Amino acid sequence: MKGDRKEVDTSNSSQKNKYIAIKELHTIGYSISELCKYAKIARASYYKWLNRPETLRDRENAIVLDEIIKVYLEVKGIYGYRRITLNINRRLNSQYNHKRIYRLMKSIKLSSVIRRKRKNYIQSTPQITAENVLNREFTAERPNEKWLTDVTEFKLTTGKKAYLSAILDLGDNSIISYVLGHSNNNILVFDTLDQAIDTNPTAKPIFHSDRGFQYTNRTFKNKLDKFEATQSMSRVSRCIDNGPMEGFWGILKVEMYYLRKFDSYEELEAAIDEYIDFYNTKRLQKKLKGMTPIEYRSHTLAS
Structure with a gap:
């Protein structure tokens, strides 16, 4: 082949990463010829690299790249290099820099799925309003101190x-309750709150929401007063006041909802159940010291 005559600098780090990727992918059945064509390198250069004395770093990169591919396939491509790094460091009990993981992923053109997100608002005339008590203080010392909610x-x-x-829950970023419904109504929100109280009966949190009609009616305020929660609301047209909750919606939609089509309510419900379980119990978060929300919650409540 004409392309096989092309000379490649095998000392180039990016090029080496491509060679490593080809080697790893070939072990699981991919054609060397097709992989070289995809990576835009000459087969002769790949074989030249393959037959050279392998360095310790080469062997290490091969192990890391193999683990990167496993993680990426397990989560169906929803992770970017920073979250891949968290998982690699846990699995290999290592401290690899995210830049190194980025270079290895880039060498085989692995990247997270392109996302989009949108927020819809429902105008309402409030019966009850509250000050922004939370005041964008999105940290908590322990679970059950600050709860955020939205639909x-x-x-x-x-x-x-x-x-x-x-x-x-801002204490560990976990989703402590959720309810899926056919209508955006008071019952949906009330059931979500009841579920959270049932599983956390001693909680007396700051309870923050936007000014949606469900949160500004007297019945909802009475429910909050009954378990001694402090009501807090975002300012008008300031969605950043409820930033972490908005952030969770974005994560859920780009890592699950936007990746497929849902033909039925039951299909969507099953996918949401599966994703929230994944988010709470398997999705590592750097701000939680590399733990999952439930791991961090258990660790914090036990200390």
Whole structure:
């Protein structure tokens, strides 16, 4: 082949990473010829590299890259290099820099899925309003000190809609309760709150929301008063006041919802159950010292 005559600088770090990737992918059945063509390198240069004396770093990169591919496939490509780094460091009990993981991923053109997100608002005339007590202080010493809540919308291929209400605990970023419904109404939000109280009966948190109609009615305020929660609300048109909750919606939609089409309510419900379990119990977070939300919650409550 004409391309096989092309000379390649095998001392180049990026080029070496491509060679390592080809070697690893070939072991699971991919064609060397096709991999070289995809990576835009000459087969002769790859074989020249393959037959050279292998260095310690080469062997280490091969191990790391193999683990990167495993993680990436397990999560169906939703992780970027920073979250891949967290998982690699846990699995290999290492402290690899995210830049090194980025270079290895780039060498085989691995990247997270392109995302999009959108927020819809429902105008309402409030019966009850509250000050922004939370005041964008999005940290908590322990679980059950600060809860955030919101409702988001999903569309099915049939044109029908579903609505998810959830409560996030700022102490560990876990989703402590959630309810999916066919309508965006008071019952949806009330059931979500009741679920959170049932599982955390001694909690007396700051309870923060936007000014949606469900949160500004007297019945909801009475429910908060009953378990001694302090109500807090975002300012008008300031979605950043509820930033972590908005952030969770973005994560859920780009890592699950936008990756597929949902034909039925039941199909969506099953996917949400699966994803929130994944988020709470398997998705490592750097701000939680590399733990999952539930791991961090258990660790914090036990200390």
